[in-house]
Amino acid sequence: MKYVIGVDLGTSAVKILLVNQHGDVVLSVSKPYPIINEKTGYSEQNPKDWVEQTTTGLFELLKGFDGNIEAIEGISFSGQMHGLVLLDENNEVLRPAILWNDTRTTAECQRIYEVVGEKRLLDITKNPALEGFTLPKLLWVKDHEPQVFSKVITFVLPKDYLRYKITGKLQMEYSDAAGTLLMDVSKKEWSTEICELLGIEPSCCPPLVPSHSEVGKITAEFAEATGLSKSTRIFAGGADNACGAIGSGILEDGKTLCSIGTSGVVLSYEASDDKDFGGKVHYFNHGAPNSFYTMGVTLAAGYSLTWFKDTFARDESFDRLLADVGSVPVGSNGLLFTPYLVGERTPHADASIRASFIGIDSSHQRRDFVRAVLEGITFSLNESIHIFRENGKRIDTIVSIGGGALNDDWLQIQADIFDAKIIRLKSEQGPGMGAAMLAAYGCGWFDSLKDCANEFLKEDRQFQPNKSNVQKYKKLFSIYQDVYTQTKDMNKKLLDFRK
Numbered sequence: 001m002k003y004v005i006g007v008d009l010g011t012s013a014v015k016i017l018l019v020n021q022h023g024d025v026v027l028s029v030s031k032p033y034p035i036i037n038e039k040t041g042y043s044e045q046n047p048k049d050w051v052e053q054t055t056t057g058l059f060e061l062l063k064g065f066d067g068n069i070e071a072i073e074g075i076s077f078s079g080q081m082h083g084l085v086l087l088d089e090n091n092e093v094l095r096p097a098i099l100w101n102d103t104r105t106t107a108e109c110q111r112i113y114e115v116v117g118e119k120r121l122l123d124i125t126k127n128p129a130l131e132g133f134t135l136p137k138l139l140w141v142k143d144h145e146p147q148v149f150s151k152v153i154t155f156v157l158p159k160d161y162l163r164y165k166i167t168g169k170l171q172m173e174y175s176d177a178a179g180t181l182l183m184d185v186s187k188k189e190w191s192t193e194i195c196e197l198l199g200i201e202p203s204c205c206p207p208l209v210p211s212h213s214e215v216g217k218i219t220a221e222f223a224e225a226t227g228l229s230k231s232t233r234i235f236a237g238g239a240d241n242a243c244g245a246i247g248s249g250i251l252e253d254g255k256t257l258c259s260i261g262t263s264g265v266v267l268s269y270e271a272s273d274d275k276d277f278g279g280k281v282h283y284f285n286h287g288a289p290n291s292f293y294t295m296g297v298t299l300a301a302g303y304s305l306t307w308f309k310d311t312f313a314r315d316e317s318f319d320r321l322l323a324d325v326g327s328v329p330v331g332s333n334g335l336l337f338t339p340y341l342v343g344e345r346t347p348h349a350d351a352s353i354r355a356s357f358i359g360i361d362s363s364h365q366r367r368d369f370v371r372a373v374l375e376g377i378t379f380s381l382n383e384s385i386h387i388f389r390e391n392g393k394r395i396d397t398i399v400s401i402g403g404g405a406l407n408d409d410w411l412q413i414q415a416d417i418f419d420a421k422i423i424r425l426k427s428e429q430g431p432g433m434g435a436a437m438l439a440a441y442g443c444g445w446f447d448s449l450k451d452c453a454n455e456f457l458k459e460d461r462q463f464q465p466n467k468s469n470v471q472k473y474k475k476l477f478s479i480y481q482d483v484y485t486q487t488k489d490m491n492k493k494l495l496d497f498r499k
């Protein structure tokens with residue numbers, strides 16, 4: 001039997017899967033690392049933590065492996081997107097990585113529009129200037145930390161840095177580079193025009209490669225530290241959402257994914273780069289060759305639930321916390337939650353909006369709050385589905401992955417709010433599975449990622465929308481949509497009082 005490894009460098013943890021030739025997850029391990037929130041809107045991580053936890057995770061995984069180590073043929077990666085890692089002339093990290101959910105860069109986004117122009121930016125990158133993307137972060141460092149910026153020789157994204165520490169070689173691949181706002185998405189090359197207009201040295205941008213390309217072998221040092229064979233082949237990998245799409249079989253037109261991790265994403269496959277969503281949803285290169293995807297993003301999806309648990313039920317498991325939500329009626333007895341804990345992206349690109357519970361009644365119990373959080377996260381994702389449908393997309397079947405797919409009640413809420421059939425896969429591993437599939441395809445096990453998906457991915461269960469719940473949720477969704485406009489200005493005024 002042959003094996004591959006998929007490494008998913010998520011926001012909350014690195015999740016490592018050992019997958020055999022049939023797509024069975026033989027072993028898995030997850031190693032967490034912290035987020036540093038120094039101020040409101042700031043979100044950083046230490047790249048050293050990613051490398052240490054991946055090394056320890058691989059070591060622990062392989063300790064439990066009783067097969068031939070040489071039979072592990074390849075490794076590939078999935079990574080949280082957009083995070084800025086700055087390297088000096090010796091490829092040493094210059095400062096903590098600034099993450100995708102860091103929203104300190106509103107002024108830099110404005111400057112990008114002023115200098116490049118909104119339409120030109122959309123023409124080149126197919127995306128608007130959003131705080132979470134990499135280019136605004138690069139400009140923030142340039143303005144606020146000139147002494148750091150003066151030492152920058154290269155910038156990379158989180159999983160590219162991890163891969164560099166494994167192979168000693170620096171590259172970035174298209175699906176993640178698309179989220180930097182520095183790449184021409186159609187031409188698949190760095191935009192020297194944007195670089196020059198904004199005073200970024202084009203040489204800071206690393207070489208670009210496709211997701212399934214072989215980019216090197218592991219170093220002797222890394223082989224020693226983990227127990228891997230020095231012959232293990234390393235493949236570039238993809239953005240976590242691209243890998244989530246691959247790992248869920250979103251590889252042809254008409255397929256839609258809902259991924260609820262720290263962030264939440266609704267993603268749709270695009271065969272071409274010529275659709276026009278006017279920047280309302282992100283438009284990125286897929287990890288599958290010569291294809292694309294569009295997606296809307298909720299910044300604090302699983303994060304809202306984690307925040308609630310950490311704040312009000314720290315010692316309980318997610319399963320315990322969610323145990324009673326099925327007994328709470330649709331609409332949580334009149335309690336509504338908006339998940340804007342760290343601002344929002346789709347459909348409101350707004351860094352200063354914050355979350356609300358609306359309609360708290362003295363009769364409400366904790367379970368009402370928990371269900372309201374799940375419903376609020378799902379309403380937010382429904383805003384993206386709404387945009388897709390308004391633009392003529394048919395969305396009747398959605399594959400659900402991530403934390404949000406671990407709970408049956410939540411999957412039914414998704415079916416009822418999205419008014420679509422929800423599919424849960426058997427080995428629900430999302431991005432890590434997509435990374436493993438890139439390694440399997442790269443190793444030549446299959447002629448295409450679609451062939452690999454046919455072998456690896458199996459459906460577990462479907463959740464059908466309940467007509468009566470769908471009607472109730474339609475009314476509630478319209479109230480939910482009002483909360484943003486009604487609380488926007490209040491939140492601006494509250495800004496001065498935040499940490």
Ligand SMILES: Nc1ncnc2c1ncn2[C@@H]1O[C@H](COP(=O)(O)OP(=O)(O)O)[C@@H](O)[C@H]1O
Pocket residue numbers: 010011012013260261262263301302303304305306318319322402403404405406407410
């Ligand atoms: N048993 C569970 N039921 C429902 N949601 C869960 C459960 N366990 C974790 N989650 C949610 O899933 C999220 C983590 O999902 P994951 O895909 O691992 O995130 P990431 O890739 O961002 O690290 C958490 O934020 C949490 O809210």
Ligand SMILES: O=C(CO)[C@@H](O)[C@H](O)COP(=O)(O)O
Pocket residue numbers: 010011012079080081082100101132179240241261262263264265282297
């Ligand atoms: O910013 C985005 C996508 O544009 C996020 O989806 C990140 O890629 C983080 O993903 P998770 O850790 O939530 O999976």
